[in-house]
Amino acid sequence: MNQIQEISKLSDRIPIEALQNIHSRVTDWLAGVGNHDDPYIHQQLRYAQNLARSEGNG
Structure with missing residues (x-):
């Protein structure tokens, strides 16, 4: 699985x-x-993973 797919897996968390910020940065x-x-x-x-952890969902 590539890194963009990994980010997508975390999207609900x-x-x-x-x-939206991550999407904009990656797209650009x-x-x-x-x-x-x-x-x-x-x-x-890593940013997405850290956010998921800080939201208590990772």
């Missing part, structure tokens, strides 16, 4: 505002010079 990254397996995408996954 994080606030919608944060999910991929539209520019980025790839699905870049460290920046992994950073967004």
